[in-house]
Amino acid sequence: MIEALGYEFFRSALAAGILSSIVCGIIGSYVVVKHMISVAGGISHAAFGGIGLGYFLGVDPIAGAFWFTLGVATLIWGLIDRARQHIDTLIGAFWAGGMAFGILCLSLTPGYTPDLFSYLFGNILLVPSGHLTLIAFLCAVVVGLVALLYPALQAIAFDQEYASISGLPTRIFNLLVLLLIAVSVVVLIQIVGIILVIALLTLPAAIIRPFSNTLKGMMIGATLTGMFITTTGIYLSWIFDVPSGSTIILLGVTLYFLVLCYKEVIFRVKTPKVHSE
Amino acid sequence: MENSPVIEVRNVNVNFQNQLILDNVNLVVRKGDFYAIIGPNGAGKTTLIRVILGLTPANSGEIFLFGKPASLEGRIRIGYVPQHQMFDFTFPITIREMVLTGRIGKKPGLIRRYKDEDYHAVDTALSRLSIKFLENRPISDLSGGERQRVLIARALAGDPDILILDEPTVYVDTPTEEHFYELLSILSKSITILMITHDIGVVSRHVTHVACLNRRLYQHDTNHLTADMLAKTYGCPVDLITHGDVPHRVLAYHGDKP
Numbered sequence: 422m423i424e425a426l427g428y429e430f431f432r433s434a435l436a437a438g439i440l441s442s443i444v445c446g447i448i449g450s451y452v453v454v455k456h457m458i459s460v461a462g463g464i465s466h467a468a469f470g471g472i473g474l475g476y477f478l479g480v481d482p483i484a485g486a487f488w489f490t491l492g493v494a495t496l497i498w499g500l501i502d503r504a505r506q507h508i509d510t511l512i513g514a515f516w517a518g519g520m521a522f523g524i525l526c527l528s529l530t531p532g533y534t535p536d537l538f539s540y541l542f543g544n545i546l547l548v549p550s551g552h553l554t555l556i557a558f559l560c561a562v563v564v565g566l567v568a569l570l571y572p573a574l575q576a577i578a579f580d581q582e583y584a585s586i587s588g589l590p591t592r593i594f595n596l597l598v599l600l601l602i603a604v605s606v607v608v609l610i611q612i613v614g615i616i617l618v619i620a621l622l623t624l625p626a627a628i629i630r631p632f633s634n635t636l637k638g639m640m641i642g643a644t645l646t647g648m649f650i651t652t653t654g655i656y657l658s659w660i661f662d663v664p665s666g667s668t669i670i671l672l673g674v675t676l677y678f679l680v681l682c683y684k685e686v687i688f689r690v691k692t693p694k695v696h697s698e
Numbered sequence: 699m700e701n702s703p704v705i706e707v708r709n710v711n712v713n714f715q716n717q718l719i720l721d722n723v724n725l726v727v728r729k730g731d732f733y734a735i736i737g738p739n740g741a742g743k744t745t746l747i748r749v750i751l752g753l754t755p756a757n758s759g760e761i762f763l764f765g766k767p768a769s770l771e772g773r774i775r776i777g778y779v780p781q782h783q784m785f786d787f788t789f790p791i792t793i794r795e796m797v798l799t800g801r802i803g804k805k806p807g808l809i810r811r812y813k814d815e816d817y818h819a820v821d822t823a824l825s826r827l828s829i830k831f832l833e834n835r836p837i838s839d840l841s842g843g844e845r846q847r848v849l850i851a852r853a854l855a856g857d858p859d860i861l862i863l864d865e866p867t868v869y870v871d872t873p874t875e876e877h878f879y880e881l882l883s884i885l886s887k888s889i890t891i892l893m894i895t896h897d898i899g900v901v902s903r904h905v906t907h908v909a910c911l912n913r914r915l916y917q918h919d920t921n922h923l924t925a926d927m928l929a930k931t932y933g934c935p936v937d938l939i940t941h942g943d944v945p946h947r948v949l950a951y952h953g954d955k956p
Contacts, residue, residue, distance in 0.1 A: 454789055573810050576799040579789050586751055586778055587803030587856070588770045589810075630790065634836040639790050 425659055433553050434545045434665070438651030440553075440560045441612045445625050446644025447567050448605040451598065453626040454636060455578045458619065460497065460599070463512035465606040465618040467493040467519025472540050472615070473526030482540060483552060486610060490603035493519060498596045543614030543666030545655055552611055559604050566601065567640075574598070575636055612651065613666035624673035625650065628680050650676065701729035702765060704860055704890050705750060710759030712745055719745045721913045723759070727860075732886035732904065735894045737911035743894040744781075746911065747864055750892075751778055764859070774803040777853025777889075779863040782845040787837050793848055794833040797823055800855035816855075823855040827881070843874035847881075854885075861885065863893040879904050 425431045452461045468486045470493075475485025493515055500511055527534055539547055548556075567574065577584045577594050585591045602622075609618045629642035654669030661668075707725040711718070719742045727733045737743050748754035750761055752773055763772030777800070800823070801816040824830040827847045832840070840848060846866055853861055863882075867875045875897075882891060883904045893905070910916040 456786075569809055572799075572802060572812055573808065575791070575795070576802045579791055579796065579799060580780075580785070582753055582780070583778060583799070583852075584802065586753070586773050586776070587800075588774055589802060590808070593808070633790050634792055635795060636790050 425656065430546055431655075431659060433548055433550055434655050435652055437545055437548045437553055437556055437612060438655050438669075439648050440556050441608050441621075442625070442647030442651050443560050443644050444563050444605045444608050445621055445647040446642075447563055447640045448601055449622040449624075449626040449647075450629075450636060450639040450643050451567075451574065451578060452602065453623055453630065454639070455598075457598075457602070458623055459509055459512050461602050461606070461622055462619040463497065463516040463519075464490055464494055464599070464603055465610070465615060465622075466516045468603075468606050468610060468618075469523035469541075469615050470519035470521075470526070471523070472537075472610075473523030473530075476530045476534055476537075477526040482536070483555070483607065483611065486540075487604075487607045489519075490606050491600060494599040494603040495596065498592075498599050501595075502592075539614065540610060541614050541616055542664060543610070543612055543617060545612050545651075545665040545669075546659070548611050556608050556611065559608050563601055563604060566597070570594070570597075571637070578636065613669055617666050617670045620670045620673065621647070621651075624670070624677055628673070628677050631680060631684050646676070701731075703727065703762070704729050704764055705892065706760075706762035706765075707746070707750065708760045708762070710746075710749060710756045710761070712742070712749060712754065713757050714745075718913060720749070720756070723911070723915045725909065725915055725917065727890065727892050727907075729859075729890055731907050732882070732891045733893070733907045733909070734905040735892070735909050735911050735915070736896065736898050737894075739896065741912040743896075743911055744864055746915075747778075747862055747892075747894060750862065751776065774856070775859045777850075777856055777858030777861045779846075779849045779853050779861065779866060781865050781868060782842070782849055783868065785845075787840070787845065789837065792834055792836055793829065793840075793851075794820060794824070796837055796848060797833075797851045797855050800852035803856055819855050819857065820851075823851040826854060826885075827851045843878065846878065850885075854889075858889070860890045860892065863891065865895055866893065867895065867897055 426435075452458060468490045471486035471489025472482040473485075474489055475482035478485065497511065497515060501508060527537070536547075538544075573584070573589055573594060576587070577589060577591050581591050605622060606618055609621050613621045625643040625647035626639060628646050629639055633639040633642050650673045651669050654672045655665050657663075657672070658665040658668040703726050705725065705727040707723055710720055710723045712720040723742075723746060725735075725746075735743060735746070745754055749756045750763075750768070752761075752768060761768040763769075764775065766772060797820045798812055798816060801812060801819055802810055804816070805811070821830070824833055827850055829844065829847050829851060832844065832848070837845070837848065850861070850863075850866075866882075867878060882893070885891065886904075886906075894911075
């Protein structure tokens with residue numbers, strides 16, 4: 422570990438992992454308790470359209486993904502109430518549509534697209550230091566906004582109708598949450614790639630959920646869990662020379678199943694046995 | 699002396715997917731009333747409440763709250779107690795935090811932080827419903843009767859002038875239910891209550907007014923249910939087995955079950 426810390430790229434990777442864990446913990450917890458996993462999945466896959474557009478226009482693909490996902494999130498928000506569609510159907514259209522648009526853009530882009538694979542599957546060991554500043558800034562935005570608006574966000578997540586009768590502008594808050602999900606997606610793409618973003622967003626929250634009685638506690642617990650998963654995953658991927666994104670996710674999935682087993686054991690111990698005649 | 703109307707529903711019609719849900723409904727609830735609306739499943743009871751709360755738009759008609767056309771200003775004076783089985787009770791929130799969300803309407807703007815007065819209001823509401831001892835428990839731990847009390851505590855935390863309850867006794871066992879109506883009777887001395895229920899038996903002992911809803915509203919302005927009202931509402935002959943003057947139990951004969 423000490424040896425690895427000597428490398429600049431390894432230190433940036435750890436910093437990116439720790440910072441992104443904060444985003445995962447906060448936004449991921451909200452996504453999990455508000456049952457928005459499919460929405461988050463749609464936004465994250467649609468981000469590929471932004472990556473492709475970035476290549477096509479010759480700008481930084483992450484910048485392309487940033488503006489594109491914010492646009493997709495706003496569109497989803499605008500259509501959710503009006504489309505008279507099952508929300509899943511709408512999400513599916515954005516999910517596949519965004520990816521298809523990205524592929525189209527790439528095919529129209531002359532030349533070779535070298536980093537494409539790392540945008541799809543992530544390569545935290547290649548995060549440029551300029552992006553590290555961006556990640557830190559986006560992290561600060563997420564933490565600041567959620568801390569400031571926590572009572573309202575909590576009330577809306579628990580009971581949106583009651584919150585709207587109480588005069589909270591729930592539609593504006595829902596837009597804000599979708600935009601924050603979009604921002605988180607852009608941060609996480611650089612860590613685990615588009616395909617695995619949804620796992621990193623939801624796993625730490627899902628792992629900590631049985632142990633927390635409050636949303637705030639869940640956000641803090643999921644952040645710490647995320648930090649453990651990402652730093653351990655980065656270290657293991659360096660040791661064994663395997664892709665960091667999939668190592669992080671497999672570590673998270675393993676932890677998640679361990680928690681499920683633990684819950685099952687607790688449930689069996691607590692539930693008295695029924696004797697049949 | 700007649701008290702001023704706090705809720706007025708005037709000629710309200712609601713259509714949903716070409717089905718008439720509410721047909722020219724008129725309702726006046728006055729300050730101090732303990733008003734019950736009964737009716738079978740699918741009679742439009744929940745829709746009526748949602749229209750009053752502004753959650754469902756009416757196709758025509760008007761709602762007045764506290765003598766003014768319904769607006770946010772009136773609605774934040776209503777404490778709404780929704781059906782508790784509609785909730786995600788696995789949500790990570792403690793009783794205290796959940797009751798505190800009943801105060802969120804008291805704050806203006808986007809940034810709403812809770813202050814001392816909000817925490818005091820929560821303490822009072824929890825004590826009023828004798829659930830102070832539950833305050834730090836997660837809502838996932840509660841029994842049906844406790845869930846109901848927590849939902850009422852949340853409504854009371856906002857210091858409402860009206861309490862609106864949607865089917866409060868569904869999925870609650872009978873002793874809990876009886877206890878619950880006694881609690882409502884006590885609350886009704888200090889607050890106007892509008893309650894919808896399918897529960898004809900218990901209603902008359904506690905409420906001051908009762909109306910029957912089955913797309914149309916049959917208002918009677920007393921707490922007596924008549925066989926005529928019930929027959930209109932349930933669309934079939936209904937027997938009232940009475941204890942004294944008070945209808946106590948209803949046996950309905952449907953066409954296919956003589």
